[in-house]
Amino acid sequence: xxxxxxxxxxxxxxxxxxxxxxxxxSELQDVKSHCEDQIEGSKVVTCVPSMVRVEIKRTKFKxxxxxxxxxxxxxxxxxxxxxxxxxxxxxxxxxxxKVCEQECKKYLGKPQILRILKFVSSxxxxxxxxxxxxxxxxxxxxxxxxxxxxxxxxxxxxxxxQITQEAYRIVVKFIVPHHYPEEQIRIELKDSNFPNxxxxxxxxxxxxxxxxxxxxxxxxxxxxxxxxxKPALWPIIRFLxxxxxxxxxxxxxxxxxxxxxxxxxxxxxxxxxxxFVERVYCGHIYHYDCLLSYLKxxxxxxxKKCPNCGNRIYHDRWKLTPTMAEAQWAHQEAxxxxxxxxxxxxx
Numbered sequence: 192x193x194x195x196x197x198x199x200x201x202x203x204x205x206x207x208x209x210x211x212x213x214x215x216x217s218e219l220q221d222v223k224s225h226c227e228d229q230i231e232g233s234k235v236v237t238c239v240p241s242m243v244r245v246e247i248k249r250t251k252f253k254x255x256x257x258x259x260x261x262x263x264x265x266x267x268x269x270x271x272x273x274x275x276x277x278x279x280x281x282x283x284x285x286x287x288x289k290v291c292e293q294e295c296k297k298y299l300g301k302p303q304i305l306r307i308l309k310f311v312s313s314x315x316x317x318x319x320x321x322x323x324x325x326x327x328x329x330x331x332x333x334x335x336x337x338x339x340x341x342x343x344x345x346x347x348x349x350x351x352x353q354i355t356q357e358a359y360r361i362v363v364k365f366i367v368p369h370h371y372p373e374e375q376i377r378i379e380l381k382d383s384n385f386p387n388x389x390x391x392x393x394x395x396x397x398x399x400x401x402x403x404x405x406x407x408x409x410x411x412x413x414x415x416x417x418x419x420x421k422p423a424l425w426p427i428i429r430f431l432x433x434x435x436x437x438x439x440x441x442x443x444x445x446x447x448x449x450x451x452x453x454x455x456x457x458x459x460x461x462x463x464x465x466x467f468v469e470r471v472y473c474g475h476i477y478h479y480d481c482l483l484s485y486l487k488x489x490x491x492x493x494x495k496k497c498p499n500c501g502n503r504i505y506h507d508r509w510k511l512t513p514t515m516a517e518a519q520w521a522h523q524e525a526x527x528x529x530x531x532x533x534x535x536x537x538x
Contacts, residue, residue: 269295
């Protein structure tokens with residue numbers, strides 16, 4: 192802990208204008224001499240009686256400038272503090288100002304600047320999620336419903352999100368890296384009662400969104416503006432909430448019945464079960480038997496289209512071209528007619 196060389200300050204009421212200026216001059220000298228050595232990532236920009244301006248930087252996006260002024264009756268009153276930052280949210284900085292004002296009151300009658308700057312430095316280190324505080328506030332306000340839950344873990348720089356729709360739920364952990372948003376968020380599935388095909392989709396697409404936010408697209412053109420990393424937390428959580436809320440209620444485009452049973456315990460993981468749920472590339476889901484029947488039934492010209500969105504259906508378990516599908520269907524129909532003729536003859 193830093194200690195001023197001015198241990199014995201005058202008692203309350205003993206300050207004169209000369210004493211105050213002498214105290215301020217001495218404290219300013221201490222700031223110039225010790226601030227950058229004692230507070231990691233700090234830089235003294237201005238240090239004069241009218242204004243002390245100090246930059247504190249941890250990463251490109253975790254940085255702020257503290258603008259400090261002395262009140263007329265300093266040090267019997269707390270410092271006047273304002274924070275500025277191009278990367279941290281205004282709401283966060285306003286809240287930090289109020290906290291620092293209360294912190295300054297602990298040191299009335301004592302030098303306050305270095306103490307409060309150390310407090311601010313510790314605040315940034317102990318609250319790594321400050322870099323995405325604006326995203327988190329928007330997520331809570333606009334995306335999270337009363338059935339969902341978002342918990343922040345500052346010590347591990349992580350968030351736990353539980354999304355619930357009817358009897359279905361998923362719990363995901365997001366680990367926010369030190370250099371966010373320039374580094375990719377890590378996503379870990381902690382719990383789910385969705386079928387595996389869905390949990391793989393949720394986690395895989397979330398990781399892809401995170402990657403796209405920090406890596407330039409491969410098809411960038413020379414005239415495109417320089418790529419800048421973008422915050423990924425909001426788009427990832429928006430995607431997850433939208434998809435998790437959608438699937439339990441979605442109906443099969445063929446039979447018009449719900450794809451997923453009301454009770455998650457009745458979900459089948461057997462890919463050959465008629466009620467096994469298949470997700471095609473357009474994003475819609477089908478019962479296995481319904482999809483297979485639909486893909487095998489003409490017309491085939493131009494490929495089979497999803498009844499819900501009109502996009503062509505692509506699926507790993509159905510790789511026939513329209514021509515091959517039509518030929519296969521014609522062969523099956525011919526075979527069926529032959530069997531009918533045999534049965535008729537035998538009768």
